[in-house]
Amino acid sequence: MKKVKRTTIYDIAEKLGITASSVSRALNNSSQVNEKTKELIIKTADELNYKRNTLASNLRKGQSKTIGVVIPRINQNFFSNVIAGIEEITYQKGYNLIICQSDEDHDKEVQCVNTLINQHVDCIVISVSADGNDYQHLQNVLDHGIQLIQFDRVAEELETLKVINDNVQASYEAVSHLIEGGYKRIALLEGPQNLSIFKQRKEGYLKAFKAYNVPVIEELIVENAWTKELGALGTRKLLSLPQPPDAIFASTSDFSALGVLDVANAMGIKVPSELGICGYANESFSEITSPSITTIDQFSIYMGNTVANLFFQEIGNNDTTTKPKIISIKPELIIRGSTKRNG
Amino acid sequence: MKKVKRTTIYDIAEKLGITASSVSRALNNSSQVNEKTKELIIKTADELNYKRNTLASNLRKGQSKTIGVVIPRINQNFFSNVIAGIEEITYQKGYNLIICQSDEDHDKEVQCVNTLINQHVDCIVISVSADGNDYQHLQNVLDHGIQLIQFDRVAEELETLKVINDNVQASYEAVSHLIEGGYKRIALLEGPQNLSIFKQRKEGYLKAFKAYNVPVIEELIVENAWTKELGALGTRKLLSLPQPPDAIFASTSDFSALGVLDVANAMGIKVPSELGICGYANESFSEITSPSITTIDQFSIYMGNTVANLFFQEIGNNDTTTKPKIISIKPELIIRGSTKRNG
DNA sequence: CTGAAAGCGCTTACAG
């Protein structure tokens, strides 16, 4: 590409025989500049194809009007929906989004966060990766006076703004639904327990058993079954038990639930009559499978909106004495074919 | 949030009784600085929790190490995959990604592009929105000496770097496959013809008819059927014809194909025996439907990789005499249940 | 209403 000399406010000033100060003021629509010259300046800027250098402007103003987002994966429905939800709001306010993916890798996450600190972003929005539970890098964000908002997968011990789902309640409702549907041996596919969201989902599972006075069967709880493949693997193990489950709550994701469904289909086990299945996240495909999968909607876009609104609400709030806000969004159980026994 | 005074190179210099010049050199790992002082500087920087201000650095260097991406929707599989593919490469090179969504709205697209120009991004990567065919804003990008890479949905008349799919060939293969499968009346659900990709897909459709010497039936071509809803609507119209089609090529997307499948199921029409269905894009759900949907894989992640690599390859290439590169990725027909008549 | 000047935090050509 050929290097193009960009028009600066000095070029405009020179052409008009005035100072850059006035040009700057006019371009910022300051009231303390003559209406006529303002018009002239704007017209000239347009003619010279002037574009403000945001870098310089932000450097001078000590802000960046940029929000950094760190998520495990961009190309996963839940996260891309949250981003879309964030963008919806930030765009209107003239803020930019810098996106980094951690790839579920703690080291890369640390690097992403550091890059964003260097960029002097005004806020970092993060959903932490599944590996590692060292949150020094997030503490570092706070130490630099950068706003930090965690969502979904949060480091609980860090006192920051948080936007989360009520995972306990959602899981409780899902399992209650299965119990009320007459399922007797309800298995749990759980996710990495270092992530609080997965701990909470297990908690909800156990809570439902307690509420209905049903004993928990330890052998029906499968660790670390949070991908389609691991979900399928866990299901095979479960179904080969002397007393196999008659329902499986794939608490980690619909992907995991899909693994369950695949195995059931392959083994000729009828869903929902012989095996009930409940997933999590309301991925778009969960509606399309046959039978469609009962799942939990997390209102991901709304969650993104909430994150962004929280940021703007907290801007300029210098009161550090109040405890950081935690906003909990109630997810919704979506009952579909995979658990409708008497449909 | 409390305002925190950040450590600058001057703070480090002062503490060490040297100049900022040396600090800067040390931090940039320049060879022309004493090894021992370099170590000391780095250690001190670390102690003071120094983070380079990338804004200032970039302003001085006249670059931003940032790439702007404008897509219609973040939360659409194809686009989020492309972004993931871009990020994979740019991340390694220390580049940041600023993401904007145009929401298929031309005005918002223009605004996004302008914001990115203001940000002094080094490159703008774009897949244009479906409405409007005025590309002045893209010309503007070039006029500012910013690299412009178009992908998938491109404005053909603009001479820029492009990464595209061979849509004609892919559609040709898809329709050929249907013809060879014995389907006689193959309908086309087409997308907005102001987007070249949809024109090309239609071209491939027509090309196949020609190659097999099959007459085109105009009434089987349905305009503007590029969402699930519009696909369903078009299908209802088609199936109520005196002579309905026995196959439908939803050239716009798998979403559209899904609409076809829904209608077929609702009307009790058997797929693939009574109606063949072929989609486009290999969305993750297309594998899961019953029957699974024959579709075309665009290698979206690879496409993202290609875009990023193209950028780095062209960096510093000052030769403006050569024509801008166009990289065409050959998509792959994925044959599944919805077209396997004798499976 | 307008100008002159300083400064945001860095980098780098120029001297020594």
Place this chain on the structure above:
DNA sequence: CTGAAAGCGCTTACAG
């Protein structure tokens, strides 16, 4: 190997 100085393009407190 190190320093002094200029400058990237803006904004804004201070004068007038």
